[in-house]
Amino acid sequence: MALDKTFDPAAIEAKWYSHWETNGLFRPERPDATPYTIVNPPPNVTGSLHIGHALDNTLQDVVIRYERLRGKDALWVVGTDHAGIATQMVVERQMEARHDKRTNYSREAFVDKVWEWKHESGGTITCQLRRLGCSMDWSREQFTMDPHFTRAVVKVFVDLYNKGLIYRDKRLVNWDPKLKTAISDLEVETREIKGGFWHFKYPLADGVKRDDGLDYIEVATTRPETMLADMCVAVNADDPRYASVIDKEIVQPLTGRRFRIVADEHADPELGSGAVKITPGHDFNDFEVGKRAGIKPADMLNMFDAEALVVQAADGLIPEKYLGLDRFVVRDMIVADMKAAGMLIPHMTKDKDGEPVEVDAEPRTIQTPFGDRGGVVIEPWLTDQWYVNAAELSKAPLEAVRSGAIEIVPKSWEKTFFNWMENIQPWCVSRQLWWGHRIPAWFADDGEIYVAETEEEAQALAGNKTLSRDEDVLDTWFSSALWPFATLGWPEDTTLVQRHYPNDLLVSGFDILFFWDARMMMMGQAMTGQNPWPRLYLHGLVRAPDGQKMSKSKGNVVDPLGLIDQYGADALRFFMAAMESQGRDIKMDERRVEGYRNFATKLWNAARFCESNGIAASTSIAAPKATSAVNKWIIGEVVETLGQLDQAMADLRFDAAANAIYHFVWDQFCDWYIELIKGNFDEETKAVAGWVLDQILVMLHPFMPFVTEELWGALGDRPHYPLITASWPDPQASVDAEAKAEVDWLIALIGNLRTAKNELGIAPGAKLEAYLPEPSAQTRGVIERNPGAIERIARLSAVRFEAAPAGAAMQIGAGDASLIVPLEGVIDIASEKARLAKALEVSQKEAKSLEGRLNNPSFVEKAKPEAVEKARADHAMHAAEAERLSAALARLG
């Protein structure tokens, strides 16, 4: 079949993808092959393909296609994540648009609606991954709320509970008042907010006075509203200002609540007034201070409901007027009320004219916690939640990374990993949502908790008590932490589990190192006793062309599907791979994607050329027998490229791998080999060219699956042997040094001739004669063996092995030979002299520099022998060249 003149990606992508998928080629039956396994970071069902997915999945597909071609039983597990908060938000938002809301439904009815949504629109991203060409095993597509996955989640929860690694605790959590759920530390992001720092008087009770005569203590806060639940004031025991009032009491001005002044290390004499108001129920530090002061968590006063509206505290002392109001409204009221009561200490500042003025608060930039999903300020809130003992579970992963059982690539991330894991806090895993894995815990009337895999088992444990199941669900990351094994059928001991767990590699963005990767390590070790994978590859972010993070609000988002439409999936994939050097973010560069589209076209045309000259698919894995230098040379170049590619893949250097095949195709195969064989399509050359092209298609396939598969089919009739399941090259040949030297000499000669012609203004096509008196046998042989290259590419009508006639001529060097090309009447002597003089200067400069080094005794004595040897050889070469050039100059007079 004849190939079209230009390559049209859109015309072949869909065709090949469905061919691969419907024929089960993403996971051919290879029961006897070595397994190779990657699990795909499950995208949220709510998601659509963004540029980060394109990078992440391209890298994985490059690896999995590479391993599949190498004959492994390659499995790329794919699926989606139920994404508790995100998905519930999507469905609730849709309800809002219809003036409807979640609470209009029963829990069951709402969850049904989410499932409905999932079935209708949850698969967007899986279609989009197909457009990128990703060769995942769709036949076993997973979902984190599949029944077997749920069983795994429940088992893990129960097992960890029984081992004491999951427990229920009352402590402060990060509460999202918008989503009305607890979230984990990782889901909190700190943002800088402009706020105020207010100073207040807290009067001492019972007429007590401080040593300095004051009858109050000054406290400062950025959150005045919490004073409604203040339970003490802390001062430092070493602070002389307050030594006399420790254990004395305060009367809080707004609530009238009496509480103690306590000594606590938390109070820093250097900060503010040195005295801190303590609200144990609404501040993480204060919680600890409160506990040290002997206040039990259960007795800590609470002043907020789930939406952070003010509610009456247990002691009933919060004034009526604040109740039911928003925390930020109450903040303003409290400042005003304290001010009216004379309890606000104003802050002195200067107005724009430099005049001193009083203001209520000192302006401050405050590090404020926000929920990463809800986007509102997090409220520390005292609740009962389920916790995972992360410190215990982190021990095995820490050891695994320390010992090298898990290799993190690039290594620089290890320190970050250690830093986080060594300081890990209990992981709050319960969420007050409806969409998710419901926690397998049942509460009895008497407060007892029963954790079991089923209600029946829980009831059996509880006897005849009445049980009600915990309403809460688990953090989404709890279930995705099981992804490496639960997707394979665990806890059943399936063949898949046996063969594919542990997995071989995990590829993920560094942004989910803590959320996901670290937790897979913890759960993997805790539940299976094995690390989920021996290798973790972390890639960076794809940034906008301006270097900023892409975001919808900035409007700088680049849509990968748009790039695929415009340049083809192959081009986008190649871009991602070629730009992926370890440890650096990728800046989006559409021109470069375009360049790789051009590369695909270049290959396309090279294949078209081969096809039109009767070069067809090869029939052997091993390189064909070759006798000509050009053919031996290109086989050697394949061997070298393959070596570079394999090494790069072993090192996970995607950029090096992509560049190796790119330069082989363009620079060696297209620019030289094809040019050199033009006009000489003998059987050997056709066999070699066909073989080389096949090797190119195989080596390039992991990066550019579509164009290579299309060409593979076009070049040979091999319908039952598609490229995707072909064999990785095994040339069974080596580099032929003599052939390489011969072709390198030709390339140098042709290059030097072209340069000289260009500089002397000689038409590139002009045919010239050359003289080479007293050639070495070697050089003469090369010239005689390659008449085509000499005539057609070097454009020399003849090379005479005799002295050149007198007259103007240019001198062309190649290796240690020097060709004289007479230019009588073609060019004036002055131009050639100038050209030679310039070249001579360069040679002399090089020679002189090397000479200087060689004349330095310490260099000769101390440098490595190879370095000295190389300097000597280079010096000899440049000196000889300089000599030839000055001889040529002399000849020109």
Add this chain to the structure above:
RNA sequence: GGGCGUAUAGCUCAGUGGUAGAGCACUAUGUUGACAUCGUAGGGGUCGCAAGUUCAAUCCUUGCUACGCCCACCA
């Protein structure tokens, strides 16, 4: 406050203890048995700054500067 990373050609980035490379852009050009989404030739860099180690530093060490990211309770 801690930790990490990055500074190399106009732009985006590789790289090495022995005087620097790619892609794009730029200049000139269009002879060639596929390819103008192409070919050929060329210009362009005191490798952020300073000191140190070394026969030799863009590369190793230290300091500085700039930018970026992550973690952390300064009330």
